[in-house]
Amino acid sequence: MSENKAGSSPGRRGKGRGTNRPKQPSRPNPSDAALDPARLAARDVLRAVREREAYANLVLPGLLRERRLDARDSALATELAYGTSRARGVLDPVIAHAAGRDASEIDGPLMDVLRLGAYQLLRTRVAPHAAVATSVDLVRSEFGPGQAGFVNAVLRRVSERSADEWTALLAPSAEKDPVGHLAFAHAHPAWIAQAFSNSLGADAAELEDALTADDARPAVHLVARPGEISAEELALVTGGEVGRWSPYAVYLDGGDPGRLDAVRDGLAAVQDEGSQLVARALTVAPLDGPDGGRWLDLCAGPGGKAALLGALAAIEGHRVDAVEPSEHRAELVRKTARDLPVDVHVVDGRESGLTPGYDRILVDAPCTGLGALRRRPEARWRRQPSDVAALVKLQRELLAAAVALVRPGGVVLYSTCSPHLSETMGVVADAVRRHGVQQLDTRELVAGVPDLGSGPHVQLWPHRQGTDAMFMAALRVPAGAGTTD
Numbered sequence: 001m002s003e004n005k006a007g008s009s010p011g012r013r014g015k016g017r018g019t020n021r022p023k024q025p026s027r028p029n030p031s032d033a034a035l036d037p038a039r040l041a042a043r044d045v046l047r048a049v050r051e052r053e054a055y056a057n058l059v060l061p062g063l064l065r066e067r068r069l070d071a072r073d074s075a076l077a078t079e080l081a082y083g084t085s086r087a088r089g090v091l092d093p094v095i096a097h098a099a100g101r102d103a104s105e106i107d108g109p110l111m112d113v114l115r116l117g118a119y120q121l122l123r124t125r126v127a128p129h130a131a132v133a134t135s136v137d138l139v140r141s142e143f144g145p146g147q148a149g150f151v152n153a154v155l156r157r158v159s160e161r162s163a164d165e166w167t168a169l170l171a172p173s174a175e176k177d178p179v180g181h182l183a184f185a186h187a188h189p190a191w192i193a194q195a196f197s198n199s200l201g202a203d204a205a206e207l208e209d210a211l212t213a214d215d216a217r218p219a220v221h222l223v224a225r226p227g228e229i230s231a232e233e234l235a236l237v238t239g240g241e242v243g244r245w246s247p248y249a250v251y252l253d254g255g256d257p258g259r260l261d262a263v264r265d266g267l268a269a270v271q272d273e274g275s276q277l278v279a280r281a282l283t284v285a286p287l288d289g290p291d292g293g294r295w296l297d298l299c300a301g302p303g304g305k306a307a308l309l310g311a312l313a314a315i316e317g318h319r320v321d322a323v324e325p326s327e328h329r330a331e332l333v334r335k336t337a338r339d340l341p342v343d344v345h346v347v348d349g350r351e352s353g354l355t356p357g358y359d360r361i362l363v364d365a366p367c368t369g370l371g372a373l374r375r376r377p378e379a380r381w382r383r384q385p386s387d388v389a390a391l392v393k394l395q396r397e398l399l400a401a402a403v404a405l406v407r408p409g410g411v412v413l414y415s416t417c418s419p420h421l422s423e424t425m426g427v428v429a430d431a432v433r434r435h436g437v438q439q440l441d442t443r444e445l446v447a448g449v450p451d452l453g454s455g456p457h458v459q460l461w462p463h464r465q466g467t468d469a470m471f472m473a474a475l476r477v478p479a480g481a482g483t484t485d
């Protein structure tokens with residue numbers, strides 16, 4: 001194998017390089033016709049994620065449709081684009097070691113292909129010669145033989161070790177840093193693995209299961225809209241399976257749910273079962289006094305929970321106010337909750353101007369999203385530990401606003417799609433201390449769901465319940481409670 005020397009070798013990021021690269025990678029060149037369409041699509045997704053900070057799960061479906069990939073190629077492109085995005089942070093040190101230079105010194109378009117090739121070599125059963133040859137073809141067609149030779153050399157070197165051997169070589173020691181070791185082995189940033197471990201607490205031995213489940217392709221969960229269709233009927237018409245925990249959930253094996261008649265007709269929507277449980281928990285929480293039918297969703301966009309709350313409110317003759325400061329996301333709420341008793345307010349939830357006295361308020365707060373990483377392939381490498389503090393501040397302020405808007409004896413349900421303790425228990429403890437709220441036993445609001453620990457909050461996990469890692473805590477505001485600083 002030829003070694004590429006630093007300084008003069010192909011692939012090196014340099015001045016003037018890349019100015020003629022396509023900005024919009026969604027359309028293949030005519031010269032791409034001979035390339036493997038699945039790998040070409042996966043490469044273009046990786047490029048869009050890197051160059052435009054696009055989201056892989058938003059770019060890929062349109063690209064598959066536009067290029068009319070058949071079912072087999074679509075499945076392969078999806079696996080390669082998502083899998084490579086998820087593993088990026090541990091593929092890079094392998095590529096850097098094999099290339100003899102830092103990954104940041106290698107041109108972005110070449111890194112996309114190197115990551116794609118390394119992913120196939122280390123984390124799939126694709127034959128090594130196919131992984132290398134198809135990667136080399138991708139580079140040769142666009143950048144010529146010099147760069148193709150570089151990619152060939154690097155990938156051959158990657159293929160000389162198995163994934164376990166690379167982990168043994170490059171990961172922190174399992175004895176000295178067990179969390180860092182597991183993080184590398186399961187392609188998570190160490191700080192996220194540590195956040196999972198902290199949240200699991202006494203059950204931290206489950207960390208490997210949690211990281212493994214976080215990398216598995218999640219089933220599609222549908223919500224059957226109450227009052228329109230039952231979960232049993234929805235399972236029948238979609239060929240899905242009735243969910244285990246939410247009375248509205250149906251699991252699908254795969255396919256494009258957007259093509260289902262039930263979804264097109266507004267009888268059902270895609271929604272993780274954990275999110276369904278959150279919305280439902282708010283509606284079944286015991287109130288002190290009767291339910292006056294004033295419900296509020298303080299962080300509503302894009303509207304999944306607002307729609308479920310709206311459907312349940314409609315059955316009871318109640319109404320839901322839905323707050324969302326982003327006009328674009330507020331429009332999504334309007335669309336999702338059309339025909340339901342949901343009034344959308346485009347305001348900041350911290351200063352909504354709404355009249356206090358709500359019976360039930362959901363604060364589904366903006367968060368790091370660490371509990372839904374399996375659905376957002378590249379997110380784990382974009383998020384930074386420094387994101388947490390600003391989000392916690394916003395979460396505390398939104399929860400304080402909710403406490404001020406709920407009536408005495410009413411309930412606020414605080415939820416996040418993150419298990420990070422600062423965003424979950426930390427925010428709740430702050431509200432208990434400063435606003436005198438009482439924690440209800442939230443486990444009772446998701447009756448039948450197993451493995452919920454000692455409460456009173458609920459932390460769901462992909463490896464336990466098969467849902468996103470949603471957190472929820474129901475809070476009662478007693479009469480006479482006041483804010484103290």
Ligand SMILES: C[S@@+](CC[C@H](N)C(=O)[O-])C[C@H]1O[C@@H](n2cnc3c(N)ncnc32)[C@H](O)[C@@H]1O
Binds near residue numbers: 275300301304305
């Ligand atoms: C986790 S998402 C909510 C998901 C939503 N409940 C659903 O089920 O579709 C958080 C939402 O809070 C919104 N948000 C951000 N800052 C906010 C603020 N100051 N007040 C209210 N909402 C805010 C974000 O735009 C985002 O749409």
